[in-house]
Amino acid sequence: xxxxxxxxxxxxxxxxxxxxxxxxxxxxxxxxxxxxxxxxxxxxxxxxxxxxxxxxxxxxxxxxxxxxxxxxxxxxxxxxxxxxxxxxxxxxxxxxxxxxxxxxxxxxxxxxxxxxxxxxxxxxxxx
Amino acid sequence: xxxxxxxxxxxxxxxxxxxxxxxxxxxxxxxxxxxxxxxxxxxxxxxxxxxxxxxxxxxxxxxx
Numbered sequence: 001x002x003x004x005x006x007x008x009x010x011x012x013x014x015x016x017x018x019x020x021x022x023x024x025x026x027x028x029x030x031x032x033x034x035x036x037x038x039x040x041x042x043x044x045x046x047x048x049x050x051x052x053x054x055x056x057x058x059x060x061x062x063x064x065x066x067x068x069x070x071x072x073x074x075x076x077x078x079x080x081x082x083x084x085x086x087x088x089x090x091x092x093x094x095x096x097x098x099x100x101x102x103x104x105x106x107x108x109x110x111x112x113x114x115x116x117x118x119x120x121x122x123x124x125x126x127x
Numbered sequence: 128x129x130x131x132x133x134x135x136x137x138x139x140x141x142x143x144x145x146x147x148x149x150x151x152x153x154x155x156x157x158x159x160x161x162x163x164x165x166x167x168x169x170x171x172x173x174x175x176x177x178x179x180x181x182x183x184x185x186x187x188x189x190x191x
Contacts, residue, residue, distance in 0.1 A: 009130060016137040023144035024163070030170045031136045037177040038129065041184055048188045069190055076189030 006039065029091045036087060040079075047079075070115065074108050081105075132177065136170050 013035040021028040051072055058068045081104025088097035143166035150159040185191075 009133075012130065013133055016133065020137060020140040020144075023147075024140045024166075026163075026167050027136065027140035027143070027170055030167070030174045031133065031140065034132055034136055034174045034177050037174070037181045038132065041177075041181050044184045044188050051188065072189050073191060076185055076191065079189075080185060 006042075009039070010035070029087075032090050033087055036083060040083060067115065070111060074111055077104055077107050077111075132173060136173060139166055139170055142166075 013031065017028050017031060020031060054072075055068060058065070081100055085097040085100045085104075088094070088100060143162060146162055147159045150156075150162065
């Protein structure tokens with residue numbers, strides 16, 4: 001599955017959306033969600049390969065694996081929040097989109113704060 | 128990447144808009160409304176399966 005099949009897929013979806021949106025905007029939104037979902041599912045295979053490379057690099061550099069899994073989880077949350085927010089924006093609900101983004105930011109912050117606290121502890125131990 | 132789902136959803140959308148027009152012409156506004164609702168529910172069921180697959184895949188890839 002190369003880049004060209006993604007391109008063709010999205011162009012077909014765009015044409016279908018143009019046909020449907022005038023008559024049935026609610027089904028157009030569902031079509032957008034379906035297209036985005038299929039696209040994401042097929043892109044995840046590539047993401048998994050990239051993450052595997054990162055993991056091997058981190059193992060070579062002796063980075064603690066818990067930090068790496070934390071970062072990967074944060075990337076996943078950002079990925080999902082972007083997905084949801086973009087769908088809401090496409091449907092014209094920018095308020096819901098900004099709420100999803102806010103929720104994503106808060107979850108990411110709450111996952112990242114323990115690392116920051118650990119860093120502060122190390123700094124306090126040094127001085 | 129299965130484009131069949133996309134075609135199915137688009138087909139349902141076009142079919143429902145045509146049937147809606149016919150029912151409106153025949154003066155059956157309530158049936159047209161129910162038809163729209165039924166179409167949305169059918170498509171929603173298809174989309175929910177896709178979303179569930181997406182979430183499962185994301186959970187397994189990103190290690191939640």
